[in-house]
Amino acid sequence: MPTAWLELPEDTPFGLNNLPYGVYTTPQDPETACVGVRVGDHILDTAACAQALGDPNADILDHPTLNPFLAAGRPTWQAVRRSVTTWLTDTALRPAVEPHLVPVEDATMHLPFEVADYVDFYSSEHHATNVGKMFRPDAEALTPNWKHMPIGYHGRAGTVVVSGTPVIRPAGQRMDGDDPSPVFGPSRRLDIEAEVGFVVGTPTRTGERVPLPALADHVFGVCLLNDWSARDIQAWEYRPLGPFLGKSFATSVSPWIVPLDALATARVSPPPRDPALLPYLDDSKEEPWGLDIRLTVGLNGYTVSEPPFSGMYYTAAQQLAHMTVNGASLRTGDLFASGTVSGPEREQRGCFLELTWAGREPVALPDGNQRTFLEDGDEVAISAWAPGPDGGRIGFGEVTGRVLPATL
Numbered sequence: 001m002p003t004a005w006l007e008l009p010e011d012t013p014f015g016l017n018n019l020p021y022g023v024y025t026t027p028q029d030p031e032t033a034c035v036g037v038r039v040g041d042h043i044l045d046t047a048a049c050a051q052a053l054g055d056p057n058a059d060i061l062d063h064p065t066l067n068p069f070l071a072a073g074r075p076t077w078q079a080v081r082r083s084v085t086t087w088l089t090d091t092a093l094r095p096a097v098e099p100h101l102v103p104v105e106d107a108t109m110h111l112p113f114e115v116a117d118y119v120d121f122y123s124s125e126h127h128a129t130n131v132g133k134m135f136r137p138d139a140e141a142l143t144p145n146w147k148h149m150p151i152g153y154h155g156r157a158g159t160v161v162v163s164g165t166p167v168i169r170p171a172g173q174r175m176d177g178d179d180p181s182p183v184f185g186p187s188r189r190l191d192i193e194a195e196v197g198f199v200v201g202t203p204t205r206t207g208e209r210v211p212l213p214a215l216a217d218h219v220f221g222v223c224l225l226n227d228w229s230a231r232d233i234q235a236w237e238y239r240p241l242g243p244f245l246g247k248s249f250a251t252s253v254s255p256w257i258v259p260l261d262a263l264a265t266a267r268v269s270p271p272p273r274d275p276a277l278l279p280y281l282d283d284s285k286e287e288p289w290g291l292d293i294r295l296t297v298g299l300n301g302y303t304v305s306e307p308p309f310s311g312m313y314y315t316a317a318q319q320l321a322h323m324t325v326n327g328a329s330l331r332t333g334d335l336f337a338s339g340t341v342s343g344p345e346r347e348q349r350g351c352f353l354e355l356t357w358a359g360r361e362p363v364a365l366p367d368g369n370q371r372t373f374l375e376d377g378d379e380v381a382i383s384a385w386a387p388g389p390d391g392g393r394i395g396f397g398e399v400t401g402r403v404l405p406a407t408l
Helices: 046-053 067-071 074-089 091-100 125-135 212-218 231-237 260-266 316-324
Strands: 021-026 029-039 042-045 101-103 108-110 118-121 152-154 160-162 171-174 183-186 194-200 219-227 251-253 294-299 302-305 335-337 379-387 393-404
Touching: 029 046, 042 046, 042 074, 042 091, 046 074, 046 091, 067 074, 074 091, 074 260, 091 101, 118 316, 152 316, 171 231, 194 294, 194 316, 212 219, 212 260, 212 316, 219 260, 219 335, 219 379, 219 393, 251 393, 260 379, 260 393, 316 335
Parallel strands: 118 335, 160 251
Antiparallel strands: 021 029, 021 108, 029 042, 042 101, 118 152, 171 183, 194 219, 194 335, 219 251, 294 302, 294 379, 379 393
16 A cells, blocks of 8 residues: 555554545634545545546545445446555645545535435344343344344334434333333433445346345445333333334434545454355355454443454355345445344443343443443444555544434
């Protein structure tokens, strides 16, 4: 990798090997959203730079969302990545490129793409096992289908919000203790789910299946995701059809989408699967699509968990194959998420339901406070990194959200 002429912070997770995409505005022009690529502590205005240098992809970058660029497909994604790398390393181009760099601290980040559909999976064996033990103590922790296919549900695209957007405590029906009938009111068990999201670029036609090797032809990149959850509302409503109001009120995503091409050195083999999977999910002879992503969950500035994504039982390639095996089409801007990322140790659990074992074992914070579930005013921040080339790191930034009181 050539050296950037732009001075980059030492050990930055946003070096030339990363180059994640986002959408931003500046105080000088708050009405014009621009597609930008982050490098170090700056954002490059890709459309303005492409126009200045006569790049053929200038038009698809000159939009207030990433969707036109996402729809252009993998050859275009790779061509623009090569161009951006050249712009930032060729010293002869510096006079044309440098005026289009904006300090990150001067930018306001926005939802980077228009979300078409949202699917949330349930792909951590550790998470699913813990939940099963809590709620089905006298039965098998995993349901009979869990090790045969990625379990998921269709969420609500309209409530996907960018990092930093406040989350209003949801209200709904809940069953309190031994009460004979439900009551209505604010959730008392507001929770988070630390997840990894995958952003679809190239669409498909109805009836077309996406096989395991085709993940990179359809998925542009990866973001962080917090699928906020009202556990008491969810517990009352989910039988027999699954999550609804307990999940649909807010899903937060990070503002930076890391291209799959930036994660080549983070690819790892997933855990062994037993029993063997059906052929359309069997990746034993494929290049592995497990990803070594290290997450950190923070509450009010304190680290409470460090979930490892590398241990997820199902990969994004398997999730995408399963999503489309029935002929369901993909649309540009589709978002699918991993489900809660949890590891085998308590300090690796990706939600407070697990961290506190359904509220029975509070989490002690360094300031002397403790939590079972989230209180009004709490702020959650999820960050992550993955191994990059030559011992470097690929950063994902963070996804944050502060809890506001319910509005009744």
